[in-house]
Amino acid sequence: MPEQKTCLGTSALADAAVSCGVQVCACYPITPTTGLTAGLAKHYANGKIPQYITVESEFSAISALVGASATGTRTFTTTGGQGLLLMHEVLFSASGMRLPIVMAVGNRAVSSPLNVWNDEQDTISQRDSGWIQFYAESNQEAVDFMPIAFKTAEKTLLPVMVCLDGHYLTHAVEPIEIPTREEVDKFLPPFNPKIKLDSENPVSLGVYAAPPHYQNFREDLAADLDASLKTIMKYGEEYSKYTKRDYSPIEEYQSKDADCVFVSMGCMTGNVKAAIDDLRAKGEKVGVVRIRVLRPFPRELLAKALAGKVVGVIERAISPGAVPPIYAEISEAAPDAKVVSSFHGALGGRELSRKEVLRIYETLKKGKKVNEWITQDTDALKRAETALEE
Amino acid sequence: MYAPGHSGCPGCGPSTTLIQVTDLLGKDIIVVNATGCMEITSTLYPQSAWRVPYIHSLFENAPAVASGVAAALKAQGNDHTKVVAIGGDGSTYDIGFGSLSGMLERGDDVLYVCYDNELYANTGVQKSSATPYGAATTTTPSGKVHHGKETNRKSIVEIAAAHGIPYAASASISFIADLKMKLNKAAKMHGPRFIAVSAPCCLGAGFDGGITMKVARLQVQSRMWQLYEIEGGRLKINFKPNPPKPVDEYLSLQKRFKHLTTEEIAEIQRRTDANWERLMTLEKAWLEPAATTPKA
Numbered sequence: 001m002p003e004q005k006t007c008l009g010t011s012a013l014a015d016a017a018v019s020c021g022v023q024v025c026a027c028y029p030i031t032p033t034t035g036l037t038a039g040l041a042k043h044y045a046n047g048k049i050p051q052y053i054t055v056e057s058e059f060s061a062i063s064a065l066v067g068a069s070a071t072g073t074r075t076f077t078t079t080g081g082q083g084l085l086l087m088h089e090v091l092f093s094a095s096g097m098r099l100p101i102v103m104a105v106g107n108r109a110v111s112s113p114l115n116v117w118n119d120e121q122d123t124i125s126q127r128d129s130g131w132i133q134f135y136a137e138s139n140q141e142a143v144d145f146m147p148i149a150f151k152t153a154e155k156t157l158l159p160v161m162v163c164l165d166g167h168y169l170t171h172a173v174e175p176i177e178i179p180t181r182e183e184v185d186k187f188l189p190p191f192n193p194k195i196k197l198d199s200e201n202p203v204s205l206g207v208y209a210a211p212p213h214y215q216n217f218r219e220d221l222a223a224d225l226d227a228s229l230k231t232i233m234k235y236g237e238e239y240s241k242y243t244k245r246d247y248s249p250i251e252e253y254q255s256k257d258a259d260c261v262f263v264s265m266g267c268m269t270g271n272v273k274a275a276i277d278d279l280r281a282k283g284e285k286v287g288v289v290r291i292r293v294l295r296p297f298p299r300e301l302l303a304k305a306l307a308g309k310v311v312g313v314i315e316r317a318i319s320p321g322a323v324p325p326i327y328a329e330i331s332e333a334a335p336d337a338k339v340v341s342s343f344h345g346a347l348g349g350r351e352l353s354r355k356e357v358l359r360i361y362e363t364l365k366k367g368k369k370v371n372e373w374i375t376q377d378t379d380a381l382k383r384a385e386t387a388l389e390e
Numbered sequence: 391m392y393a394p395g396h397s398g399c400p401g402c403g404p405s406t407t408l409i410q411v412t413d414l415l416g417k418d419i420i421v422v423n424a425t426g427c428m429e430i431t432s433t434l435y436p437q438s439a440w441r442v443p444y445i446h447s448l449f450e451n452a453p454a455v456a457s458g459v460a461a462a463l464k465a466q467g468n469d470h471t472k473v474v475a476i477g478g479d480g481s482t483y484d485i486g487f488g489s490l491s492g493m494l495e496r497g498d499d500v501l502y503v504c505y506d507n508e509l510y511a512n513t514g515v516q517k518s519s520a521t522p523y524g525a526a527t528t529t530t531p532s533g534k535v536h537h538g539k540e541t542n543r544k545s546i547v548e549i550a551a552a553h554g555i556p557y558a559a560s561a562s563i564s565f566i567a568d569l570k571m572k573l574n575k576a577a578k579m580h581g582p583r584f585i586a587v588s589a590p591c592c593l594g595a596g597f598d599g600g601i602t603m604k605v606a607r608l609q610v611q612s613r614m615w616q617l618y619e620i621e622g623g624r625l626k627i628n629f630k631p632n633p634p635k636p637v638d639e640y641l642s643l644q645k646r647f648k649h650l651t652t653e654e655i656a657e658i659q660r661r662t663d664a665n666w667e668r669l670m671t672l673e674k675a676w677l678e679p680a681a682t683t684p685k686a
C-alpha cells in the first residue's frame with residue numbers, strides 16, 4: 001500500500017521523483033515550484049537522488065538535462081511561468097533529439113505585468129514544442145502522473161510536462177498517497193536507451209539537417225506524438241490497477257446525458273464540478289469534460305464526448321489577436337457539437353468561482369455562440385483582497 | 391577522431407583545432423558542441439565527421455549540456471570518459487557566457503575549448519566580443535564616421551580563471567607543441583578547465599587559406615594574442631617574442647584591417663604593448679607574491 005502523507009503538492013512531487021528513481025536533476029528556483037526545487041535538493045543531500053545540478057538559470061536547467069538524458073540517465077526538473085518561457089528554445093531541442101525528460105510545471109501567469117499567481121498561459125504557449133502535456137486536477141493526480149510520465153516518455157522517446165496549477169495545487173496541503181520506490185519499480189522498468197552518448201559506441205546527436213531531410217524528422221516527431229496517445233492510455237490503465245484512479249486523456253463528469261457541457265482543464269474543474277452538482281440538484285442537464293492530456297490532443301475522444309452538445313470551453317489562457325487556444329482546438333476537433341462557445345480568463349490568480357460558473361451556465365444554456373471573458377465576482381474579489389492584506 | 395570529409399573551408403583554423411583536440415584526447419571522450427561553423431561543417435545529416443560521441447543542442451547552452459553529461463557519467467559511476475565542450479568565440483564570449491560562468495563556478499568536470507576566430511563566421515562575419523579593436527565586420531563596418539570595432543576584446547581566459555578554476559590557458563593553432571602541452575595537462579586534471587585557442591578564419595578575416603598558419607603565428611609574434619596559462623592563481627606567459635613583430639605586419643595581411651589609418655595602427659600598437667606590459671606585471675606579481683604583500 002502506498003504511504004499517505006499530509007503535505008504540500010511540491011513536497012509530494014519531490015518524494016514521487018525519488019520513487020521514480022530519478023538520477024539527475026537540474027533546477028532553478030521560481031515561484032510557485034521553489035518548494036520542489038528545494039525538496040529535490042534535500043533528497044540529493046540525503047543521497048536519494050544521485051546528481052543535482054545547481055544551475056544559474058532555467059535555460060541551463062533544461063540544457064543540463066538534455067546532456068544528462070542523452071547520456072542515458074533518468075532526468076527531472078521543475079519550473080513555471082517565466083522559467084518555462086526562458087526554456088522555450090531548449091524545449092524544442094529536447095523533443096527534437098527525442099529525449100525523455102520529465103518536468104513538473106507549476107502553472108504561473110506570464111509577465112508583463114509581473115504576477116506570480118496561477119493561470120495556464122505558460123504551458124499552453126509551449127504546446128507546439130513537441131512535449132507531451134498532462135494537466136492535473138489535484139496534487140494526488142500530479143503525483144500519480146509521475147510514473148506514467150516517465151514510462152510514457154521512455155517508451156515513446158518524448159519529453160513530458162506534468163502541469164499543476166501554481167499555488168492552488170503547489171501550495172495546497174492535503175493528504176496524498178505517494179508510492180514507494182519498490183511500488184514504482186513494479187510498474188516502471190529501468191531506463192536503458194538504445195542510443196546514448198557512450199564512448200564505446202559513438203553516435204552524433206543534434207545534427208544539422210538540410211531541406212532534403214529536416215521535414216522527415218518533424219514528420220516523425222508529429223506522428224509519434226499522435227501515436228503516444230495510445231501509449232498514455234495503456235500505461236494509464238495499467239497504473240490505475242494500483243491506485244484505482246482513472247487517467248484516461250479526458251474525464252467525463254455528468255456529461256454523457258447532458259445537453260450543455262463545459263470543457264475545462266486543471267484544478268478549476270473542482271469549482272466547475274461543484275456548480276454542476278448544484279445545477280443537477282435543480283434538474284439541469286449539465287456536465288463537464290476535463291482535459292487531462294492536452295498534447296497529444298485527444299481529438300477523437302473529445303469529438304465523441306461533445307457530439308450533439310452545447311459546449312462551453314473554459315480556459316485560463318488567451319491568444320491575443322485570435323480566439324483562445326483550447327477553444328480553437330475544440331472547435332476543430334468536435335464538428336458535431338451543436339455550438340461551441342469560449343469563456344476565457346481567470347488569469348493571474350483570479351478565481352473561477354462556483355458563482356461565476358453558474359453565471360456562465362445561464363449564458364451557455366441559451367445555445368448561442370459567445371466568446372467572452374470570465375468575470376470576477378465580487379465575493380471572489382473580496383477574498384483575494386483579504387488574502388493579499390494577510 | 392575528427393574525420394576528413396567535413397565541409398570546413400580550405401585553410402580553416404577552427405577545423406585544425408578540432409583535429410588537434412580530438413586526436414590528443416582519444417576515443418574515450420564525449421564532445422558537446424555549440425552551434426557555429428564547426429557544428430554546421432561536421433554534422434550535415436546523414437553524415438558526421440565525429441568518430442567520438444557527439445551532441446549539439448543550441449548556440450548558447452553547450453556548457454550546461456556538458457554539465458549534464460558530466461553529472462550523468464557520475465551517476466553511472468563512469469570515472470574514465472572525459473567531457474569536452476567546444477564552442478566558438480560567439481557562443482563562449484557572448485551568448486553562452488552565463489552558461490559558461492555557471493559551469494565554471496559549479497566545478498563541473500568539463501574541459502571547455504573555445505576556438506577563437508574573433509568573429510561569428512557561421513552567420514557571415516559579424517562582430518563578437520572577441521573581435522579586436524579596429525577590425526571591420528559586417529556589424530562593425532568601416533564607414534565615414536566609424537572605422538571598424540571601437541572597443542577592446544574581452545579577456546576571456548582571465549575571466550575564466552577568475553572563477554578559481556584549476557586551469558585556464560590561451561593557445562594558438564600555430565604553436566602546436568604548446569597547444570598539445572596544454573591539452574595534455576588539462577586532460578589529466580579534473581574540474582572545469584578552459585582553453586581558448588586562437589584559430590583564424592581566412593574567409594572572415596580576409597586572407598588566403600594558404601597562409602592561415604602564418605597569420606596565426608604573426609598574431610602571437612606581434613603579441614596581439616598571447617600564450618599563457620593560469621594555474622593555481624598564477625599566470626605564466628609561455629612564449630615571449632623577442633623582439634616582437636610590429637602589429638602592422640600581422641594586420642596588413644588581412645582585409646578586415648585594410649581601412650585602418652596610420653594613427654589607428656599606432657593606436658593598436660600602443661594598446662597591444664600596454665596589454666603585454668599588464669600581463670608581464672601579472673606574471674611577475676604572481677611569481678613573486680611576497681614582494682607585493684604590503685608590510686603590516
Ligand SMILES: Cc1ncc(C[n+]2csc(CCOP(=O)(O)OP(=O)(O)O)c2C)c(N)n1
Pocket residue numbers: 404425426427428449450477478479480481482507509510511512513518
Ligand atoms: C539563439 C541564436 N541566435 C543566433 C543564432 C545564429 N548563429 C548561429 S552560429 C552564430 C555565430 C557563431 O559564432 P561563433 O560562436 O564565433 O562560431 P563560428 O561561426 O565563428 O564558428 C550565430 C549568430 C543561433 N543559432 N541561435
